[in-house]
Amino acid sequence: MADNQAPSAPLDKLRHSAAHVLADAVQRLWPDSKLTIGPPIETGFYYDFDSEHTFSEEDLRKLEEVMAGIVKVNDPFVEKEVTREEAIAYFKERNEPYKIELINSFAEGSRITLHSHGGFTDLCRGGHCHTTGEIKAFKLLSVAGAYWRGDSKNKQLQRIYGTAFFAKADLDVYLKQLEEAEKRDHRKLGKELGLLAFHPYAPGAAFWLPKGATVYHELQAAMRRLLTKEGGYKEVRTPMLFKSKLWETSGHWQHYRDDMFTLEAEGDEYGLKPMNCPSHMIMFGMGLHSYRDLPMRMHDQGVLHRNELSGALSGLTRVRQFCQDDAHIFLRPDQIEAEITSLLGLVRRVYDAFDLGLKIKLSTRNPEKFLGELAQWEAAEASLEAALKTNGIEYRIEPHEAAFYGPKIDFDVTDALGRKWQTATIQLDYQIPERFDLHYIGEDGAKHRPVVIHRAIFGSFERFIALLIEHYAGAFPLWLAPEQARVVVVSDKQEAFAREVGAKLAAHGLRVDLDVSKDKLGAKIRRAQVEKVPYMLVIGDKEVEAGTVSARRRDGKQMDPETVEALGLRLAEEAKPPF
RNA sequence: GCCGAUGUAGCUCAGUGGUAGAGCAACGCUUUCGUAAAGCGUAGGUCGUCAGUUCAAUCCUGACCAUCGGCUCCA
Numbered sequence: 001m002a003d004n005q006a007p008s009a010p011l012d013k014l015r016h017s018a019a020h021v022l023a024d025a026v027q028r029l030w031p032d033s034k035l036t037i038g039p040p041i042e043t044g045f046y047y048d049f050d051s052e053h054t055f056s057e058e059d060l061r062k063l064e065e066v067m068a069g070i071v072k073v074n075d076p077f078v079e080k081e082v083t084r085e086e087a088i089a090y091f092k093e094r095n096e097p098y099k100i101e102l103i104n105s106f107a108e109g110s111r112i113t114l115h116s117h118g119g120f121t122d123l124c125r126g127g128h129c130h131t132t133g134e135i136k137a138f139k140l141l142s143v144a145g146a147y148w149r150g151d152s153k154n155k156q157l158q159r160i161y162g163t164a165f166f167a168k169a170d171l172d173v174y175l176k177q178l179e180e181a182e183k184r185d186h187r188k189l190g191k192e193l194g195l196l197a198f199h200p201y202a203p204g205a206a207f208w209l210p211k212g213a214t215v216y217h218e219l220q221a222a223m224r225r226l227l228t229k230e231g232g233y234k235e236v237r238t239p240m241l242f243k244s245k246l247w248e249t250s251g252h253w254q255h256y257r258d259d260m261f262t263l264e265a266e267g268d269e270y271g272l273k274p275m276n277c278p279s280h281m282i283m284f285g286m287g288l289h290s291y292r293d294l295p296m297r298m299h300d301q302g303v304l305h306r307n308e309l310s311g312a313l314s315g316l317t318r319v320r321q322f323c324q325d326d327a328h329i330f331l332r333p334d335q336i337e338a339e340i341t342s343l344l345g346l347v348r349r350v351y352d353a354f355d356l357g358l359k360i361k362l363s364t365r366n367p368e369k370f371l372g373e374l375a376q377w378e379a380a381e382a383s384l385e386a387a388l389k390t391n392g393i394e395y396r397i398e399p400h401e402a403a404f405y406g407p408k409i410d411f412d413v414t415d416a417l418g419r420k421w422q423t424a425t426i427q428l429d430y431q432i433p434e435r436f437d438l439h440y441i442g443e444d445g446a447k448h449r450p451v452v453i454h455r456a457i458f459g460s461f462e463r464f465i466a467l468l469i470e471h472y473a474g475a476f477p478l479w480l481a482p483e484q485a486r487v488v489v490v491s492d493k494q495e496a497f498a499r500e501v502g503a504k505l506a507a508h509g510l511r512v513d514l515d516v517s518k519d520k521l522g523a524k525i526r527r528a529q530v531e532k533v534p535y536m537l538v539i540g541d542k543e544v545e546a547g548t549v550s551a552r553r554r555d556g557k558q559m560d561p562e563t564v565e566a567l568g569l570r571l572a573e574e575a576k577p578p579f
Numbered sequence: 580g581c582c583g584a585u586g587u588a589g590c591u592c593a594g595u596g597g598u599a600g601a602g603c604a605a606c607g608c609u610u611u612c613g614u615a616a617a618g619c620g621u622a623g624g625u626c627g628u629c630a631g632u633u634c635a636a637u638c639c640u641g642a643c644c645a646u647c648g649g650c651u652c653c654a
Contacts, residue, residue: 203644
């Protein structure tokens with residue numbers, strides 16, 4: 001814990017204390033286990049161990065029992081300040097090499113403290129509750145692998161995740177939430193609702209079934225319309241496969257090759273594009289551009305491939321083949337701030353339409369992996385930050401998280417299980433125009449270097465759809481619903497009229513299906529509910545006689561009878577994209 | 580890629596060292612029914628793949644593939 005921030009919030013203190021109690025329990029049951037670190041996190045806490053013993057799910061239950069015993073004894077947490085030498089001697093005697101490594105990494109003159117409860121002592125900056133007895137409501141959740149100090153070159157440790165709350169009721173609420181969240185998981189719902197599928201022959205690449213493809217296409221069309229009709233963008237299409245020469249020019253060969261799929265043909269090496277930017281640079285470079293034509297905005301929904309590590313793949317949120325709602329904006333340096341401001345507005349507008357919350361971060365230069373001059377980077381970072389500040393946007397800085405070509409503003413959405421996923425991004429790039437030797441003709445008649453903004457609003461359609469499925473729990477708003485209305489007959493006597501109703505609604509551009517199966521009405525209603533169809537139209541003798549329909553909404557609400565024409569107009573209006 | 584777990588019928592899941600079951604779905608018949616599951620019947624599986632151990636492997640062992648929880652990495 002020593003190299004982490006000392007917890008300040010009371011709940012963090014409780015959880016940090018729970019991590020100590022866990023470490024105590026682990027060493028009681030498996031004394032050879034070496035301690036490393038164990039901080040509180042947003043949803044609880046974890047502790048990383050280096051142990052000969054492999055922790056299993058059953059072990060977690062045993063550990064919980066031992067922890068409960070420690071809690072019952074109700075020992076106080078006690079702090080003791082020690083010198084570096086004392087600390088090293090203490091952990092040397094206890095054979096705790098990781099703790100010694102931590103102590104050695106502390107800056108000269110650091111205050112070093114030990115925290116104990118009962119007979120257990122850990123190197124720790126502090127931030128505990130008063131006694132172990134306060135940790136009444138806790139649960140160990142899972143075991144995972146984690147590298148020592150977060151570096152994949154280091155030894156892999158075993159991480160035990162847990163959570164703790166002040167009250168049992170709070171813990172129960174949290175566990176219930178986890179359960180509910182699992183029901184929204186896009187992988188589960190994607191299968192159940194027949195939206196998409198995967199196959200072992202194409203790991204990391206989705207099969208979009210008709211229903212899922214509908215959602216995909218609606219989103220593509222909506223974004224295309226927004227950007228080209230209102231945003232001043234032109235849509236382009238570019239090749240997927242390029243000779244290595246391009247990737248050398250773009251810098252991808254040097255910085256991104258491990259993530260690319262490559263192949264050989266006629267002795268030439270090719271790479272499948274992992275991003276659209278290089279193709280757009282080529283396009284810009286094909287013509288001569290006046291300063292009057294800038295900003296020039298190219299939108300591209302092309303297919304991208306990235307050779308992600310097999311263990312990193314995850315449903316739709318992390319795939320090897322995907323499309324972004326990508327665009328590159330070529331502009332003059334004096335246009336940057338206005339463009340960023342308008343992009344921030346665009347992102348807000350789209351996410352508000354979905355009622356999705358965003359976390360915003362400014363990712364700055366990675367000192368190990370960057371192209372170009374330091375001064376330019378600093379200028380780029382400053383202009384992004386200025387735009388955020390002028391627009392009164394709350395953000396946090398993520399050091400070292402920039403792309404290799406420039407700093408960026410990233411936008412995160414949280415999934416059903418509380419994991420954050422990056423979606424929208426706005427990246428400023430002074431490097432790539434340089435590498436592709438791009439220029440425009442200025443007012444002065446001379447050549448000038450444009451700046452490039454890489455940006456995406458949805459991010460990737462795949463990831464965005466995953467988040468939407470979870471956000472709506474599969475119950476898409478009308479404009480995205482694969483099947484917008486279902487006409488259900490009470491008995492097959494009404495089939496002819498039902499077909500007429502279906503055809504009339506379809507004529508309004510609505511996606512309508514008919515259920516004329518022999519099941520009872522209740523079964524048909526249930527099926528439509530389970531499939532989360534937004535509107536059901538039950539057609540019985542009443543409807544046939546009156547020549548009207550009465551829609552049943554997905555939430556169970558029964559609408560007043562109306563003509564099919566009136567309903568069609570109403571639904572068509574509701575089915576318009578919200579941006 | 581690494582650590583750990585999982586893989587049985589279209590789906591959800593039982594199960595055993597002596598070559599497998601349930602519910603739902605599918606199909607057939609009966610029922611024509613008013614807002615969340617009608618009844619009966621039929622069919623459906625080289626138990627992820629490939630090796631090995633064994634008289635015998637879906638079960639034990641190993642390798643591989645895929646998926647899941649994390650780590651690393653990232654839209």
